[in-house]
Amino acid sequence: MKENGVRVLKILGRDYPIKASASEERVLQEAADLLQQRLSESRQRFPAASKDELLVLTALNLCVPMLQQERQMREAEQRLAACIEQISRQLQA
Template sequence: MSNVRVVSFLGQDYSFRISESEELLFQQATELLQQKLNESREQRAGSDAHQLLVTTALALCVSQIQQNEQLQQAEHRLTALVAQFQSVD
């Protein structure tokens, strides 16, 4: 079963249909987005809502890309370590 959740960002309401299993994740995501929007608003005083939303989305995308790169590097290191230990046996 899914529930409709309404959240407000920058004075605009948005409705989302969220399954019960996604409820916590949705709540965490909306809190993170609100936090990042607030940070953007502080850094870019005078920007309109659209500019804040775009710059915040880009900052979140940059963060996601960096985390993906770090994960890939860690996976490569682990793969190399496993291969090294297998060659020792």
């Protein structure tokens, strides 16, 4: 549902109205779909967990790969900077 730039996403049976531009709508819906999928997986793994606990556990599980990717990106940037520095020194020699 969409009204006046507000997108309503349903997560764990609750509606969340979120303002989103037209360009953000698709990725927002994809994020909500991913979250809902991961919440379903968490619910299967932790059937006795409350909705709040499911949200926290799912958020943590989503954050781990994000942090790993950020670390890998920083390491790649450092390697690239070192290569650029080495090339620059060789060109000046």
